[in-house]
Amino acid sequence: MSSPPQKPGTIKGRGIQSNREGRFESTRVEAFDDGWFQEDGDPARPATEVRLEVAKSIISENQSPDLPFDLSLNPYRGCEHGCSYCYARPSHSYLNLSAGLDFETKLFAKTNAAQQLRQELRKRSHRVSAINFGANTDPYQPIERTYQITRQCLEVLLECRHPLTIITKNAMVERDLDLLKPLAELDLVQVFLSVTSLDNRLSAKLEPRATAPHRRIEAIRRLNAAGVPAGVFVAPIIPMITDRDLEAILEAAAGAGARHASYTLIRLPHEVKDLFREWLATHFPERAEHVMHRIQDIRGGKDYDSRFFHRMKGQGVFGELIRQRFDIACRKFGLDRREQSQLRTDLFRPPAQAGDQADLFGGG
Template sequence: MKSALPPTDPNRLDAPIRIKGRGAASNPEGRFETIGKTREDDGWHREEDVAPRPPTQVTEERARSIISRNDSPDIRFEQSINAYRGCEHGCVYCYARPSHSYLNLSAGIDFETKLFAKTNAAELLRVELGKRGYVCSPINLGANTDPYQPIERRYKITRSILEVFAECGHPCTVITKNALIERDLDLLVPMARANLVHAFVSVTSLDNRLASTLEPRASAPHRRLEAVANLNAAGVPCGVMVAPIIPMVTDRYVEQILEKAAAAGAKRAGYTVLRLPYELKDLFREWLALNVPERAEHVMSLIRQMRGGKDNDARFGSRMRGEGEFAELIRQRFRLACRKHGINQVTDLALDCSRFVPPRAPSMQRELF
């Protein structure tokens, strides 16, 4: 059985090291790369050298399509939009990290520092919504990378997408862990009145110090709960996602998060347990070794108990919730806490698709006809 602890010899130049403001501790090659890289000591390296802080680099790209379709029975939405590739939040547990390998980039530091902004997203969305055969169903923002990650302040791509939805009467759902969503209340409130939007804020723990290493550039936990309260007070239905639940790291906060979410007006909540696909397995092991070494083996043991003895189980039906005694314990705790605080008592989340009007194609004669 593979050890939960990666090699952490401080004399190795490529040894994992905690980088302030970043979730990953290394930058391993992606699984599709054909050239490997190693670092050699040239005699100039000093142990007291401070690890450099890699800057965020954003590449603007012109995407060819914008709506992704989903047929997974584990996910309630059929359509989604990801305005960005990569995510500056730097959540070390993010299941989207391995997607950077398709760009010949690392799932580690690259995923949170080398970002891609789809600057033509709203333009493409208008085209796709205007196609003759398009069938309206809610579109999710935040399925892979966060629509309100820090670079959204500058690029405002998510806002431009919401503007198209508002104009066309198209329903959507939003999942984020950033209080920046409050910026768009001027769009979200009218959409909510027309039953066109539901929002969810992801809250993993209530410990700011833990969050600063797990999800270093996301809003602090208390600030996310404030956002839940502010959205609900404004009339925008906002629930919480307790996701992912990490055994012996964040599972202790489940009941407290749901209690505070209910106090913030949340009527809906969901959860997932930690998934470790592809390169994410080793990245998470590095995080454990650096941050909770005394619990690392136990955490990985519980994860494998929920995954049939493996680090990851990608099967539909079990990948989100896990299996076995510990997974069942989490399910029961979550269900009882929701019942205690009046969450998930109303199961109808249907948004109104009848208001959708396809956007008009650009006309040389403007609005004359």
Template sequence: MDHPPPDDHDLLSSFPDDQPASLARAVKGRGAASNPEGRFETVRHQAEDDGWSHALLDETAPRPRTEVTEERARSLISRNDSPDIHFTQAINPYRGCEHGCIYCFARPSHSYLNLSPGLDFETKLRAKSNLAEVLRIDLAKRGYVVSPINIGSNTDPYQPVEKRWRLTRAALQVLAECHHPCTIVTKNALVERDLDILVPMARENLVQVFISINSLDNRLAAKLEPRASAPHRRIKAIRMLADAGVPVGVLVAPIIPALNDKDMEVVLEQSADAGARCAGYTTLRLPYELKALFREWLALHVPQRADHVMSLVQQMNGGRDYDSDFSTRMRGQGVFADLLRRRFDIASRRHGYARSRELLLDISRFVPPRKPSPQGDLF
């Protein structure tokens, strides 16, 4: 693989971890560097350095640990009618995501929990511990209409805490029992653990997996998405799924101009070689508090490119950091967005990706789960 010129090869080399760009400093293993209040909070906190302890920049300060709180969900299936989203039903086993991707559009959703979209989003998680029970109830409702359920539309269903909580696996077990179709979006190779469920579902045309890969630069990925699987490991996951007979696609998402867009073609090439059958992409989205968090990340990790990156982001969003228009929010607008679109189309044709990003999964096999009965399974 050809390497870019030396000055572009390592975007992070000019800013070592021990040189803070501001009062905020990078936290090893985390994407966000601060914990700003969410937009619904009524109390504001501000740290001040009195010159004595230097606590704001103290390298010995303890790193924030991941805390998981049980949540008893009342319902599980969320629905949307957004014209730019390919599914109408979704399940998210967790609130917050330990992967810590700084660009995650779901960060502002933590504000509804009176938590910060910053470090709180990746350290203070909620696990829907009664997921299987509530999912069975939702699927058994008399008026339920079958359509593929997406697992991981908001937060990653295979984030590291899934190893212990196994809620995504529980959801798959229920869906498999009911022959209900689903799609999965993840950037974690942990999805391989559930091949024993995914392979039989694939034989019945009930599942499709999408692996998200937006760069093959390990150093950049370690800063952008610190606790997700390394890019080469995700390529390997594509190969394992494809070899096992599970239909798999790749999502080059999000594309960040002047940061990871140069990797689009090589991601598509290596994913196709590994067995990906379809592909899609999105551009960076910065809703609500995410604007400030991403600007802070740029200042810390790639200060020499921060202004250029945001200039291109604004060009793709009508002069703003973010444009929520359904017709443009996923792909952007303007000259740079058009260039990305052409590059993606050319590379997709070259590597034989299917025109449609998603398979037509079988909804005819669905059998509603039986409602709990005091007589058990006698009748």
């Protein structure tokens, strides 16, 4: 006798199980369980859709005083890694899409990013400062294998000797060692691998399509062995879920050659707070309330505190405890707590284009 169909609880390979309307939507749709499920008991598995986008601009300026970079570049909108806690999810609401499943299944590839980058670097008004890849969505998410937009942009930056930093959860960054090594030789690049937990099962729930934690540590090792400075970004630290791994992550990264480390506490802006509650109810129902109380403790009694210098590190007893644990572990393992090292800015030369005088004489 076959078992009756079971109500689906998760969607394999996806971090969020719903498509809640964005905060700008005027209508609301409420799901209703009428008892009809697929015969095999599996939920529908939404495929990844990629739409091609022509970017009107590609370098974003950051004026946040608590971030270590002034410029950023995002080759993609949305992120297939599906991290349940991702603070960038609400950006999809500006596209009239959901911060839930839409964010990780309906992606946008800025196919002209390299050409647009070249144009913007040629402007007299361009101020040379390290451009960060990974400020909003991961530059090495799975669709980068097909579109290679991140790689194309790195080629431009190497050509004109422009500094950059990379934050990623994907070991695919190793693919571009042929570009990163010459950049590193000129002191123009620094990479951070973001590691949330060393528990593979937990990571598969938190960030289902990101590289496994041990493989990210190995990427730190391989980058440093190749001469590319790679540190670790312990992010986000989630109270009662991932905080136990803080010291172990720092020790593993240091053992892999990392010399820099940083961390952030979980951020739940706008729609993310409800999506993360949904994730907790699905995977950790027995401690969901406790986790949210701890998050509120570090956010002044709220789910999120957007104030500069508070949003990243938090406050209160738990926030201070994490800061102390991080500082002690960094000293123990010889890790620099600066969020990035000083990269050179004096080597920059605007990228050439057809018709430049140098081209007439075969120059570069």
